[in-house]
Amino acid sequence: MYLDSALAGVAALLTTTTVATQYVAQTSAAKVSGKVFDRMAVIWLENTNYDKAAGDPSLQYLAKKGITLSSYYGVTHPSEPNYVAAIGGDYFGMNNDDHNNVPKNISSIVDLLEAKGISWASYQEDMPYTGYQDTEYDNPRTGANMYVRKHNPCVIYDSVATQPSRLNLIKNLTLFQNDLKANALPQWMFITPNMTSDGHDSSVTTAGTWTRNFVEPLLSNSNFMNKTLVLITFDENHDYTQPNKVLGILLGDVIPSSLVGTTDSTFYDHYSEISTVEANWGLDTLGRFDVGANVFKFVADVVGEKVRSWGSTSGSVALSNMYFNQSYAGPFNSKYKNGGWAVPNVDAEYAGRTVLQKIKDAWSSASGNKIYTTNLEIPDGQHPPKGFEPK
Numbered sequence: 079m080y081l082d083s084a085l086a087g088v089a090a091l092l093t094t095t096t097v098a099t100q101y102v103a104q105t106s107a108a109k110v111s112g113k114v115f116d117r118m119a120v121i122w123l124e125n126t127n128y129d130k131a132a133g134d135p136s137l138q139y140l141a142k143k144g145i146t147l148s149s150y151y152g153v154t155h156p157s158e159p160n161y162v163a164a165i166g167g168d169y170f171g172m173n174n175d176d177h178n179n180v181p182k183n184i185s186s187i188v189d190l191l192e193a194k195g196i197s198w199a200s201y202q203e204d205m206p207y208t209g210y211q212d213t214e215y216d217n218p219r220t221g222a223n224m225y226v227r228k229h230n231p232c233v234i235y236d237s238v239a240t241q242p243s244r245l246n247l248i249k250n251l252t253l254f255q256n257d258l259k260a261n262a263l264p265q266w267m268f269i270t271p272n273m274t275s276d277g278h279d280s281s282v283t284t285a286g287t288w289t290r291n292f293v294e295p296l297l298s299n300s301n302f303m304n305k306t307l308v309l310i311t312f313d314e315n316h317d318y319t320q321p322n323k324v325l326g327i328l329l330g331d332v333i334p335s336s337l338v339g340t341t342d343s344t345f346y347d348h349y350s351e352i353s354t355v356e357a358n359w360g361l362d363t364l365g366r367f368d369v370g371a372n373v374f375k376f377v378a379d380v381v382g383e384k385v386r387s388w389g390s391t392s393g394s395v396a397l398s399n400m401y402f403n404q405s406y407a408g409p410f411n412s413k414y415k416n417g418g419w420a421v422p423n424v425d426a427e428y429a430g431r432t433v434l435q436k437i438k439d440a441w442s443s444a445s446g447n448k449i450y451t452t453n454l455e456i457p458d459g460q461h462p463p464k465g466f467e468p469k
């Protein structure tokens with residue numbers, strides 16, 4: 079513990095210069111205009127059933143200022159595979175919270191954003207210093223869980239963590255406040271509160287209060303709110319025997335006033351977080367489950383894209399039979415490792431979006447299981463993709 083914090087201090091000193099340089103880089107970078115938003119901030123809370131989250135007064139307060147997503151699903155259990163899915167378009171069979179490393183040849187939203195010159199960062203409350211890569215960092219005074227790597231999706235991808243310029247963009251919330259003051263916030267950001275603030279080791283009341291306290295001042299801060307979309311959601315529900323439905327709230331000055339206080343019951347899952355960003359900035363895709371995911375409807379309406387209902391593909395399993403409560407097999411599964419690294423669908427084209435050239439180059443001649451389509455419906459452990467049966 080003591081050694082940890084001493085090391086953190088040293089590393090913090092070492093990173094001061096690079097962080098200061100980053101401000102210059104980010105403020106001087108041209109902003110890339112999106113069709114609907116110029117900035118998106120994604121905030122993830124932890125382990126709460128839909129009804130419980132929707133009943134929290136602080137989250138209700140925020141929901142009244144935006145759009146409630148009432149049919150939004152986590153993709154499996156436990157936490158980490160959901161975070162991994164939300165930026166990479168699959169969880170590769172993961173059914174654990176281990177110190178997993180996604181191989182370097184697997185791309186994420188970071189590659190899609192950087193290809194178009196869109197700035198990004200990950201802000202992790204109480205991560206001791208920029209680019210920290212350990213499994214966790216406990217509160218040095220109390221020993222309580224504080225920062226955990228399993229909730230920091232960018233650092234889990236070797237395609238991010240092994241590149242110093244990218245690692246330098248994985249920061250803590252102190253630096254979020256600095257970047258805010260310096261009007262140097264990036265255009266896409268993933269924000270993870272600590273293990274108390276996100277409800278993991280506390281309650282939905284604590285998570286809701288933290289979120290309202292964090293978000294409310296931002297709603298009227300022009301360094302943040304300038305054609306900005308905020309998504310507040312949860313990684314997974316709490317009761318594994320129930321369908322994995324979580325609350326989603328969309329906020330920001332880009333929400334049309336006619337939609338403020340409304341509910342959108344379109345089917346979404348964590349892959350919608352990627353497809354919405356792709357649709358907004360005209361990005362390429364990862365060729366994985368991002369391709370078929372619904373774009374948030376108010377964005378889809380502007381870009382001229384249709385949202386689909388679960389079950390619109392013939393032969394698909396009814397949504398009422400999908401619990402998304404168990405992972406299919408794959409390299410990260412603790413028990414069922416069959417299936418290998420699924421190969422991106424390099425020929426996938428949906429809503430005018432095609433796969434990132436770098437991904438085509440890396441994977442077009444790869445042999446392996448091809449499981450990704452342009453369909454909305456995604457698999458789970460009870461309805462696994464071919465080759466990834468848990469057996």
Ligand SMILES: *[C@@H]1O[C@H](CO)[C@@H](O)[C@H](O)[C@H]1NC(C)=O
Nearest residue numbers: 090093205206207208250252
């Ligand atoms: C956040 O990161 C900076 C830069 O590495 C470090 O100096 C600071 O101590 C960290 N803050 C917290 C609360 O850990």
Ligand SMILES: *[C@@H]1O[C@H](CO)[C@@H](O)[C@H](O)[C@H]1NC(C)=O
Nearest residue numbers: 217222223224272273274275
């Ligand atoms: C998490 O952050 C909050 C402030 O946002 C703080 O009150 C709490 O003590 C932190 N949790 C731990 C375990 O340190």
Ligand SMILES: *[C@@H]1O[C@H](CO)[C@@H](O)[C@H](O)[C@H]1NC(C)=O
Nearest residue numbers: 109116261300301302304305
């Ligand atoms: C808001 O965005 C516009 C367009 O990118 C920019 O000109 C303006 O400076 C921004 N406002 C703030 C406070 O950053």
Ligand SMILES: *[C@@H]1O[C@H](CO)[C@@H](O)[C@H](O)[C@H]1NC(C)=O
Nearest residue numbers: 317318319320321401403404
């Ligand atoms: C997932 O849900 C199904 C259907 O209710 C149930 O049979 C199964 O036991 C659940 N799995 C877990 C891990 O809870």
Ligand SMILES: *[C@@H]1O[C@H](CO)[C@@H](O)[C@H](O)[C@H]1NC(C)=O
Nearest residue numbers: 181182183184419440441444
């Ligand atoms: C991607 O990396 C994994 C892990 O190193 C390796 O097994 C796989 O063969 C690679 N696939 C391609 C297409 O390069």
